[in-house]
Amino acid sequence: MKLSTTIDFASFMQRLEQKNPGQPEYIQAVYEVLTDVIPWIQENPHYAQDSLLERICEPDRIIKFKVTWDDDHGNVHINRGYRVQGNNALGPYKGGLRFHPTVNESILKFLAFEQTFKNSLTGMPLGSGKGGSDFDPKGKSETEIKRFCQAFITSLLPFIGKDKDVPAGDIGVGSREISYMFGQMKRIATIAPGTLTGKSVVFGGSNVRLEATGYGAVYFLQHMLDAQKDSIVGKKCLVSGSGNVALYAAEKLLALGAKVITLSDSKGYLHLPNGLTSPQLKDIMTLRFTKHQPLAHILKQYPDLQFHSGKTPWHTPADVALPCATENEIDVDDARALAAGKVKMVVEGANMPVSPTAINVFKEKGVAYAPGKAANAGGVAVSGLEMSQNAMGYFWTHDEVDQKLQIIMQNIHEQCYRFANSESDKVVNYARGANIVGFKKIADAMLAFGV
Ligand code: NDP
Numbered sequence: 001m002k003l004s005t006t007i008d009f010a011s012f013m014q015r016l017e018q019k020n021p022g023q024p025e026y027i028q029a030v031y032e033v034l035t036d037v038i039p040w041i042q043e044n045p046h047y048a049q050d051s052l053l054e055r056i057c058e059p060d061r062i063i064k065f066k067v068t069w070d071d072d073h074g075n076v077h078i079n080r081g082y083r084v085q086g087n088n089a090l091g092p093y094k095g096g097l098r099f100h101p102t103v104n105e106s107i108l109k110f111l112a113f114e115q116t117f118k119n120s121l122t123g124m125p126l127g128s129g130k131g132g133s134d135f136d137p138k139g140k141s142e143t144e145i146k147r148f149c150q151a152f153i154t155s156l157l158p159f160i161g162k163d164k165d166v167p168a169g170d171i172g173v174g175s176r177e178i179s180y181m182f183g184q185m186k187r188i189a190t191i192a193p194g195t196l197t198g199k200s201v202v203f204g205g206s207n208v209r210l211e212a213t214g215y216g217a218v219y220f221l222q223h224m225l226d227a228q229k230d231s232i233v234g235k236k237c238l239v240s241g242s243g244n245v246a247l248y249a250a251e252k253l254l255a256l257g258a259k260v261i262t263l264s265d266s267k268g269y270l271h272l273p274n275g276l277t278s279p280q281l282k283d284i285m286t287l288r289f290t291k292h293q294p295l296a297h298i299l300k301q302y303p304d305l306q307f308h309s310g311k312t313p314w315h316t317p318a319d320v321a322l323p324c325a326t327e328n329e330i331d332v333d334d335a336r337a338l339a340a341g342k343v344k345m346v347v348e349g350a351n352m353p354v355s356p357t358a359i360n361v362f363k364e365k366g367v368a369y370a371p372g373k374a375a376n377a378g379g380v381a382v383s384g385l386e387m388s389q390n391a392m393g394y395f396w397t398h399d400e401v402d403q404k405l406q407i408i409m410q411n412i413h414e415q416c417y418r419f420a421n422s423e424s425d426k427v428v429n430y431a432r433g434a435n436i437v438g439f440k441k442i443a444d445a446m447l448a449f450g451v
């Protein structure tokens with residue numbers, strides 16, 4: 001054991017940047033965590049030993065492969081596939097797959113790094129990983145999507161397994177894609193159902209996994225409000241995105257009496273000044289999940305709604321913002337606009353949607369900020385419950401899983417709140433709590449294992 005009692009933040013980051021050139025998202029994610037963890041390690045020097053931080057930052061391995069598929073006209077296309085296996089101290093590598101043209105090593109390393117802390121926070125025996133491809137599902141036919149999914153998972157299959165690495169969905173990978181991949185896995189090998197999560201309940205999926213990330217984020221928001229003796233009823237909420245996380249967050253917000261006044265996609269945002277209604281949400285779900293069409297097409301059914309092309313929701317006055325689309329969707333100007341618009345809480349449904357400078361604006365302005373690794377952990381937590389159910393060969397009902405999800409989100413909130421150590425802050429520093437609690441558990445496991 002080598003005990004070094006100090007870690008210099010600036011030189012740590014400098015070494016990391018030199019070692020990982022051209023990976024800004026990954027550097028950003030590490031920077032955000034170390035902002036809280038390094039000062040905590042100075043007070044707890046036990047955790048400065050054995051290069052723990054360096055070892056957590058460096059993924060265990062990165063698998064990179066070619067994915068070849070043919071389109072409906074017989075043209076052959078080549079994409080890159082990846083799986084970043086982050087850290088398996090707490091359990092098998094676990095995290096989603098993203099299909100989006102922006103996917104590269106930096107993005108997947110940031111996502112795997114975030115997943116390490118998120119999965120630790122769930123309290124479940126889950127390591128961390130992330131994967132995907134630069135394949136763009138937009139404009140592809142159903143059969144092209146199917147062939148791509150089959151080609152992708154065929155190449156990834158040797159590297160995954162129920163006790164080894166368990167993928168799930170993320171941007172561009174929903175139930176349709178998981179079904180194609182699971183079908184292909186069954187076709188070519190004998191696989192345990194717990195090798196992939198987010199499956200349909202018809203063939204071994206868990207109740208509530210589809211809704212879990214969005215529902216979980218809203219449960220987390222409820223606890224933030226409770227801690228301030230406030231209530232969710234009547235709160236005006238800005239939601240960005242109109243995918244899995246955004247629309248199920250919207251569904252739960254409506255069920256609990258809040259108002260959803262925006263939704264968005266990569267083309268712009270939909271303004272609903274009187275609040276989204278349940279029939280509108282149902283139609284938007286059909287449009288997005290079944291027809292796979294852009295959000296603006298909802299105007300064909302609801303011509304009175306306003307869609308603002310090329311704009312984001314953040315300049316709309318409200319009480320709460322739930323960014324549920326993608327990384328870095330809220331920058332410093334957006335943060336200032338949110339604070340000026342009287343937003344008091346920002347809850348990340350997406351992974352790292354708020355940039356570091358925007359987080360600083362929230363700190364200055366007294367806006368409570370819940371990081372994705374805590375607030376959106378409900379998705380992976382129910383994936384963990386799916387693995388448990390698959391291992392048992394049994395299932396829990398919708399209400400049973402929802403109850404467990406609520407307890408998990410309550411525990412995550414409690415832990416973050418307890419370790420936030422916010423005396424000198426204007427609001428509870430949930431990010432500090434999440435980073436420290438997430439780190440400590442993995443560090444304890446790694447110390448116990450020895451080098
Ligand atoms: P979906 O693919 O279902 O939806 C993504 C949504 O975000 C779409 O509305 C999409 O619009 C929008 N979007 C994507 N990229 C951009 C961009 N560059 N600019 C603006 N909008 C964009 O993905 P999910 O809902 O599953 O994921 C959303 C976020 O939540 C991601 O950050 C993901 O990592 C995170 N997350 C997901 C979990 C899950 O269980 N699915 C769990 C935890 C976190 P368009 O269709 O126009 O591209």
Ligand code: 2IT
Nearest residue numbers: 095096168170379380383
């Ligand atoms: O970012 C995430 O937590 C996810 N995409 C879900 C991961 C999972 O394994 O369910």
